[in-house]
Amino acid sequence: MPTAPNPRVLVSGQPIVTLTTPYVVAGCPFVPPGGNGPCVTAQWVVGATRVFANGAPVIVQSSNSLCAPTGTPLLVLVTQTRVTAT
Secondary structure, rough: OOOOOOEEEEEOOOEEEEEOOEEOOOOOOOOOOOOOOOEEEEEEEEOOOOOOOOEEOOOOOOOOEEEOOOOOOOOOOOOOOOOOOO
């Protein structure tokens, strides 16, 4: 879950998320072989290249992220389909 979605920009009535928004991870069952898990927090590292909100790239379905402490990516499970960005 995003800790601070952008309340100024809404898509389908929901706030968007930018690259600077940290995430908290709950209920992660993944513990890698090194035993440094499960994931607790996550940060997006690649966002849109042409769409920004408050000066930060917005997160799109193709964005990349890293979870800590495992280094695994977040999986996008739900997204809106009314607006697309690159």
